[in-house]
Amino acid sequence: xxxxxxALMLFLLVLYFSFQFSSSLDALNKGFSSLSVEKAEQDxxxxxxxxxxxxxxxxxxxxxxxxxxxxxxxxxxxxxTPTVVWMANRDQPVNxxxxxxxxxxxxxxxxxxxxxxxxxxTETESNVPTELRLGNDGNxxxxxxxxxxxxxxxxxxxxxxxxxxxxxxxxxxxxSSRTESNHSSGFYKxxxxxxxxxxxxxxxxxxxxTYWPSPAITVxxxxxxTYNSSRIAVLNPLGAFDSSDNYNKRTSDYGAVxxxxxxxxxxxxxxxxxxxxxxxxxxxxxxxxxxCTIHGICGANSVCRFDLxxxxxxxxxxxxxxxxxxxxxxxxxxxxxxxxNESKVTFLELGQVEFYGxxxxxxxxxxYTHCESLCLNNSNCKGFQYSYDNGAGVFKCYTKxxxxxxxxxxxxxxxxYLKVPKGKSFPTSYEDSVIRNSDCSVKIHREYSKKHVSRxxxxxxxxxxxxxxxxxxCVFVVLFLIRSQHNSSIDPHGHHLATVGFRKFSxxxxxxxxxxxxxxxxxxxxxxxxxxxxxxxxIAAVKKLNDAMQGEGEFLAEVSIxxxxxxxxxxxxWGYCAEGKHRLLVYEYMENGSLADNLSSNTLDWSKRYNxxxxxxxxxxxxxxxxxxxxxxxxxxxxxxLLDSNYQPKVADFGLSKLLNRDVLNNDRNxxxxxxxxxxxAPEWVFNLAVTSKVDVYSYGIVLLEMITGKNPASDIQAIxxxxxxxxxxxxxxxxxxxxxxxxxEQIMDSALGSNYDENKMEILARVALDCIEEDNEQRPTMSQxxxxxxxxxxxxxGGA
Ligand SMILES: *[C@@H]1O[C@H](CO)[C@@H](O)[C@H](O)[C@H]1NC(C)=O
Ligand SMILES: *[C@@H]1O[C@H](CO)[C@@H](O)[C@H](O)[C@H]1NC(C)=O
Ligand SMILES: *[C@@H]1O[C@H](CO)[C@@H](O)[C@H](O)[C@H]1NC(C)=O
Ligand SMILES: *[C@@H]1O[C@H](CO)[C@@H](O)[C@H](O)[C@H]1NC(C)=O
Ligand SMILES: *[C@@H]1O[C@H](CO)[C@@H](O)[C@H](O)[C@H]1NC(C)=O
Ligand SMILES: *[C@@H]1O[C@H](CO)[C@@H](O)[C@H](O)[C@H]1NC(C)=O
Ligand SMILES: *[C@@H]1O[C@H](CO)[C@@H](O)[C@H](O)[C@H]1NC(C)=O
Numbered sequence: 001x002x003x004x005x006x007a008l009m010l011f012l013l014v015l016y017f018s019f020q021f022s023s024s025l026d027a028l029n030k031g032f033s034s035l036s037v038e039k040a041e042q043d044x045x046x047x048x049x050x051x052x053x054x055x056x057x058x059x060x061x062x063x064x065x066x067x068x069x070x071x072x073x074x075x076x077x078x079x080x081t082p083t084v085v086w087m088a089n090r091d092q093p094v095n096x097x098x099x100x101x102x103x104x105x106x107x108x109x110x111x112x113x114x115x116x117x118x119x120x121x122t123e124t125e126s127n128v129p130t131e132l133r134l135g136n137d138g139n140x141x142x143x144x145x146x147x148x149x150x151x152x153x154x155x156x157x158x159x160x161x162x163x164x165x166x167x168x169x170x171x172x173x174x175x176s177s178r179t180e181s182n183h184s185s186g187f188y189k190x191x192x193x194x195x196x197x198x199x200x201x202x203x204x205x206x207x208x209x210t211y212w213p214s215p216a217i218t219v220x221x222x223x224x225x226t227y228n229s230s231r232i233a234v235l236n237p238l239g240a241f242d243s244s245d246n247y248n249k250r251t252s253d254y255g256a257v258x259x260x261x262x263x264x265x266x267x268x269x270x271x272x273x274x275x276x277x278x279x280x281x282x283x284x285x286x287x288x289x290x291x292c293t294i295h296g297i298c299g300a301n302s303v304c305r306f307d308l309x310x311x312x313x314x315x316x317x318x319x320x321x322x323x324x325x326x327x328x329x330x331x332x333x334x335x336x337x338x339x340x341n342e343s344k345v346t347f348l349e350l351g352q353v354e355f356y357g358x359x360x361x362x363x364x365x366x367x368y369t370h371c372e373s374l375c376l377n378n379s380n381c382k383g384f385q386y387s388y389d390n391g392a393g394v395f396k397c398y399t400k401x402x403x404x405x406x407x408x409x410x411x412x413x414x415x416x417y418l419k420v421p422k423g424k425s426f427p428t429s430y431e432d433s434v435i436r437n438s439d440c441s442v443k444i445h446r447e448y449s450k451k452h453v454s455r456x457x458x459x460x461x462x463x464x465x466x467x468x469x470x471x472x473x474c475v476f477v478v479l480f481l482i483r484s485q486h487n488s489s490i491d492p493h494g495h496h497l498a499t500v501g502f503r504k505f506s507x508x509x510x511x512x513x514x515x516x517x518x519x520x521x522x523x524x525x526x527x528x529x530x531x532x533x534x535x536x537x538x539i540a541a542v543k544k545l546n547d548a549m550q551g552e553g554e555f556l557a558e559v560s561i562x563x564x565x566x567x568x569x570x571x572x573x574w575g576y577c578a579e580g581k582h583r584l585l586v587y588e589y590m591e592n593g594s595l596a597d598n599l600s601s602n603t604l605d606w607s608k609r610y611n612x613x614x615x616x617x618x619x620x621x622x623x624x625x626x627x628x629x630x631x632x633x634x635x636x637x638x639x640x641x642l643l644d645s646n647y648q649p650k651v652a653d654f655g656l657s658k659l660l661n662r663d664v665l666n667n668d669r670n671x672x673x674x675x676x677x678x679x680x681x682a683p684e685w686v687f688n689l690a691v692t693s694k695v696d697v698y699s700y701g702i703v704l705l706e707m708i709t710g711k712n713p714a715s716d717i718q719a720i721x722x723x724x725x726x727x728x729x730x731x732x733x734x735x736x737x738x739x740x741x742x743x744x745x746e747q748i749m750d751s752a753l754g755s756n757y758d759e760n761k762m763e764i765l766a767r768v769a770l771d772c773i774e775e776d777n778e779q780r781p782t783m784s785q786x787x788x789x790x791x792x793x794x795x796x797x798x799g800g801a
Contacts (some may be wrong), residue, residue, distance in 0.1 A: 028132040034102035037064050037094065045134045046071065051259065052138040056099070057084060059183050063093035066101050066111055066120070067183075068140055068154060070259065072279065079279055084183060085138055085161040085261060086154050089120045091184045103132055107151065109142055122152040138163045159183075162235055162262040168192070168243075170231035174264045187296055187329075188268040192231040197224050197245045200270060200287065202295035204329070207404065209357055211268070211295040212288055216411075223247070235262045235272065238568055239284060250791065251284035252784070255568040255618045260284070267312075268294035292407040295356065299323070299331020301382075303353055303406040317403065318348055319420045336421050340379035347372065347383070347417040354410020355385065358402035364394070371397035375419060388413035502563040503575040507582050509535070514542050522594070522639070526656060531589065539589040540574060544582075552578045559585070562654070565631075569619030571642060571652040587652070591645045595703075596638035599710065606757035608647045609707045613765055614790045615649040616641055620700060621783035623654055624693040632691070636699035637680045637714075638706060679714025683775055694777035697786070701772025705730055708766055710750030731773055738770070764790065 025045050028035065035043040037056045044055035050071055057067035066089060069082040088101075088111055098115035107126030113119045122142060129145040140154040155166045160174050168174070173191030177183045189201045193210070197219050200212035209215070213222035220226075225246040233243035239251035239260060251260070251272050259275040272285035288294060291312055292304035298314035302322075305313050316322055316332035323330040339345060360381060361374050368386060375381040378399065385398040390413065403418075410416075511517065513532035522529040527545040534540050559576045566572070577584040595612060598604050604612070623631045633640075633654045640653045682698035684691055702713050713730040737744040745763045768789050774780045781789070 026133070028101075028103050030103050030105065030107065030126075030130045034100045035066075037096055037099040040064065045132070045140075047134040047136050047138070049136040051136065052085075052134055053082075054134050054140055056094075056101075057082075057087070058096075059090075059093050062096040064096055064099060065089050065093050065183065068134065068138060070138075070275070070279075081181075083261070083281065085159075085163060086140070086157075087159050087183055090159055090177070092119045094119055103130065103142075107144075109152065124151040126151055137165050139166070160186075160264050162233075164235050164237040164260050166234070168198075168233040176264045176266050176268065179266050186266050188264055188266070188294075190264045190270055192233075192245070195219070195226050196229050196231055197226055198233055198243050198247050200264070200268065200294075202268060204296045207296075207357075209295050209405070211293060211356075211405075212270075214293065215356065235260065239272065239274070241272065241285065249285055252787075253284050253622070255615070256622055257566045257568075267291065268296065290407075295405045296329060298406065299329045301332040301334070301403045301406075302328065303350075303408050305408045317350065317353075317406070317418055319418070319424075336424065338379075339421060342376040344422050345376070345419050346422045347375075348420050350416045350418055352409040352412075352414060353416045354387075354407060354414050355400055355403050355416060356405035356407075358400055358404055359398040360401050361397070361399045363397040364389070365392070366395055366397035368395070371395075371399070372417070375399045375417075381419060383416055383418040385414060385416045387411060387415065502560070502573065505575050505577045505584070505586055507577055507579040507584070510542055510577055510584055510586070513540070517544065532586070534574075534586075538574075541587045541589045543585045543587065545584065555583060565623070565654075567619055567622045568648065569615045569650055570622065570654065571650045588650075590642035590650060592643035592647060594639050595641040595643060595649065595707075598643060599638055599707065602710075602752045604647070604707075606753055606762060610758075610761050610765060610790075612641065612643070612647065612649040613704055613707060613768075614787065616651060616700065616703070617783055617786045617790060619649070619651040620696055621787050623651070624696065624783050632693055633696045633699075634691075635677060635680075636696055636703060637677050638703055641703070677714065679712070682777070684777060692777060693782070694780045697772050697780045697783060698777070700783070700786070701769045701780075702730070704765060704769035704772065705734055708750065708762065708769065709734070709748050710752055734766070734770070738766075 025033075025035075025043070026048075028045060035045070035055060040056040040058070044053050046053050052068055053071045054068045055066070056064040057069065059065050065087045067084045068086040069084045072079050072082050092113075094111065094113040099111070099113050100115070101109070101111045103109050107124050107130050108121050109124065109132060110118050110121040124142060126144055128147075130142060130151065131145055132140065132142050134140050138154075141150055142152040143150050155163075156172065158166065158168070158172055158174055160176050162168055162174065168191070170192055173189050175190075176186040176188035178186040187202055187204045189203055191199065191201070193199045193201075197213070199210050201210050202208060213219055213224060223246060225244075228244040228246075230244045233241070233245075233247070235241045237257055237260065239254040239256070239258075241247070241249045241251075241262065251274065253274055256274070260272060262270070262272045264270050268288075269291055270287035271283050273281040274284040275281055290306060291297075292306045297312060298304045301320045302314050302316050305315070314328045319336055320332035320334050322328070322332050360378060363371065363374075366386075371384050371386055374397065375384045378401075380401045381399050382403050383400050385400065387396050387398075388394075389396050400416075510532065513534050514530040517528075517530050519531040520528055521531045521541060526547060527543050529541050529543045532540045532542045555578050556576075559573070559578075563573045563575075571590070572588045573585060574588060575586045577586070592598065620633065620636070623633060631654060633651065635653060635656075636651075640651060642650050642652050644650060680699040680702045682695040684695055684698075705711075706713055709730065711730055734744075734748050737747045741747055745759060745766055748766065749757065749762065768781075768786055772780050772786065
């Protein structure tokens with residue numbers, strides 16, 4: 001190592017450590033250390049991967065809570081408030097002066113307000129050294145150092161958020177925050193009920209009720225299973241939410257490894273959020289689609305209506321006025337005096353308005369006059385709901401003592417009749433009021449008497465600081481020594497890219513790993529693929545590119561984009577080699593080979609085929625729609641869909657079109673990167689039309705047809721009726737069968753499957769395939785619509801109702 005590079009290394013390390021030490025901590029140790037509210041900006045514990053931070057979080061003027069949040073990167077300028085995932089003292093913030101979180105000698109972690117009152121503690125005890133550390137998963141763990149026994153962890157005490165891997169159990173619940181900016185406990189709760197079912201409950205100041213799963217249907221109708229008393233629910237990092245009551249859901253971006261969280265929001269809805277690369281959150285799963293069915297939104301005597309543009313709106317029913325304009329949960333009050341003299345009241349019709357709960361009487365088969373007189377006879381009756389039961393062909397009657405959880409439109413055929421005084425006119429079209437959250441922050445000002453810090457204590461503090469600095473210097477020197485020993489193996493690019501598990505390989509290294517490029521496992525666009533065993537014993541697939549772009553910088557730029565893509569249905573790239581004229585790519589190795597191999601050797605039953613179709617669609621949807629860089633594959637075919645040991649598909653060879661020298665490929669008749677492969681090409685290529693992501697959709701559709709029929713669209717010797725130019729023959733044959741016979745799915749099915757398949761699912765697959773190969777690219781669905789269509793097969797009726 002020469003002088004200049006060691007000097008540079010030293011400089012970088014100094015920079016690195018000065019940053020680390022001035023801005024954050026790794027852990028809190030028993031005895032000396034505490035976090036102080038005055039130094040809220042620096043006294044932050046950061047997880048090793050940097051994703052999470054824990055420290056004092058300002059929740060109001062001079063009011064702080066000890067919290068964990070997603071660290072905001074400095075380049076995400078637009079994100080001003082970090083996303084909090086946990087709070088120790090959400091309902092009792094501490095003063096901005098002299099408040100402290102300390103890990104005491106007794107092993108207790110305690111939060112003290114203004115140097116005086118303990119507002120929160122873990123109530124733990126230990127007489128061995130302990131440490132508080134924030135895990136890469138966002139779990140704050142208090143652990144005994146010898147043995148590693150966990151004394152306490154934040155994952156066992158969630159507030160309103162579950163992080164991937166965190167269990168919701170029989171003893172935990174999520175409680176929403178009060179409003180978007182007020183983090184104290186709100187009215188909505190998410191937990192298992194006594195019948196082992198996951199529920200959302202409105203637990204307001206006056207009333208309480210379950211609104212999800214919908215009370216209009218039984219839990220069985222909602223697809224829930226009530227006999228598994230393990231009561232565990234968990235979100236995994238790929239976006240699958242699974243609960244022991246069979247509420248199993250996949251997020252819309254399922255499969256991508258992204259920061260995610262499941263939160264019960266202050267509006268009572270349960271959502272899974274995912275974070276894109278610019279650190280913005282988007283909703284990838286939502287429990288309730290019609291948010292007016294959430295209870296407690298508009299308060300008593302009002303009706304909630306959902307408007308796609310403006311969101312939810314509350315309005316008072318006729319004859320009532322709003323109690324508190326700035327908080328609709330107070331509801332509305334009547335503007336007339338109640339009367340019990342039945343000859344002085346009348347009923348006002350509110351079409352399609354439905355109220356939930358508080359029925360004095362329920363008659364399953366009633367006449368209008370009978371229902372009306374029931375309400376007239378009861379001075380507490382505010383009105384009645386009269387609805388037609390389609391199944392039985394009769395009218396149902398509910399008389400209401402309270403008008404709560406009103407929403408419009410309710411079930412079809414439902415009318416509510418409102419009891420009002422005779423002879424007065426009330427406007428039947430009531431004024432709308434868009435719900436506003438009163439979100440101005442309340443300032444908490446507390447006065448406390450000041451105590452002087454003794455001289456001895458301040459001396460101790462200085463002493464501790466000095467020791468700390470010395471310790472830091474030692475660590476620094478040791479690390480530097482370790483670093484410089486390893487330095488010979490670090491190359492300038494590899495160092496930078498190592499952070500994403502992606503590295504540069506030398507040509508000789510790969511030559512050795514592939515045993516001199518001896519074991520060929522495939523031939524694809526632009527190169528031959530060899531099996532390799534890397535120095536760390538991982539098995540890899542190494543692709544040697546024939547005619548790759550020669551500029552190394554350009555090549556690296558493209559390759560590192562591909563290396564950043566991360567989805568369970570995309571082949572992972574581990575690294576590359578660019579040396580002299582050699583350009584190689586290193587990928588993970590797939591045990592079960594390609595879809596093409598498996599189709600020809602007939603190893604796939606119908607359910608594997610369906611899963612492969614769904615997984616492939618997910619991978620492509622991610623490429624098309626969710627990456628920052630817009631990527632078309634342009635060469636979808638069974639050879640490029642690889643299968644792992646569980647027959648999960650992974651799309652390979654994406655992003656290559658930019659790496660390869662186009663002229664050379666265009667001259668290759670059989671194998672053009674630009675135009676895809678014969679048999680799978682979209683008509684746009686042939687007719688020279690604008691190329692969009694729909695070319696991949698087309699090729700995908702052909703692959704589906706091949707999976708269904710077992711017939712290869714590119715093969716000339718296939719015995720398919722008809723005779724069409726280019727790749728139309730398989731397509732024409734399937735379309736004809738569909739036109740001609742009702743049992744068309746059966747007719748086109750791969751004979752190798754016999755009659756052993758789910759007819760419904762295969763029909764869905766065939767219909768999706770035909771949609772994808774529409775000649776007009778506008779008519780083809782997008783890949784994410786394909787995912788939805790295939791996924792809706794596994795759906796339960798739980799969502800909206
Ligand atoms: C911040 O927001 C503005 C306006 O919405 C946008 O133009 C800009 O690109 C954003 N910056 C970042 C870093 O996202
Ligand atoms: C109950 O649920 C748990 C967690 O989802 C699962 O592991 C277990 O197999 C289930 N038990 C039964 C009897 O279904
Ligand atoms: C209305 O609600 C706001 C916010 O909750 C509250 O501060 C105010 O006191 C209420 N006003 C009345 C008249 O109840
Ligand atoms: C109800 O009102 C009518 C008309 O005002 C009156 O004649 C009658 O006496 C009242 N009945 C009772 C029970 O107050
Ligand atoms: C409803 O009530 C009417 C009158 O009592 C009766 O004739 C009819 O059979 C009832 N219908 C059902 C479905 O119970
Ligand atoms: C309502 O009260 C009147 C008189 O008190 C009685 O005749 C009638 O049957 C009652 N109606 C119902 C449905 O109870
Ligand atoms: C948050 O809401 C609670 C309950 O409504 C209230 O007591 C508290 O003062 C609010 N805190 C802030 C900071 O707005």
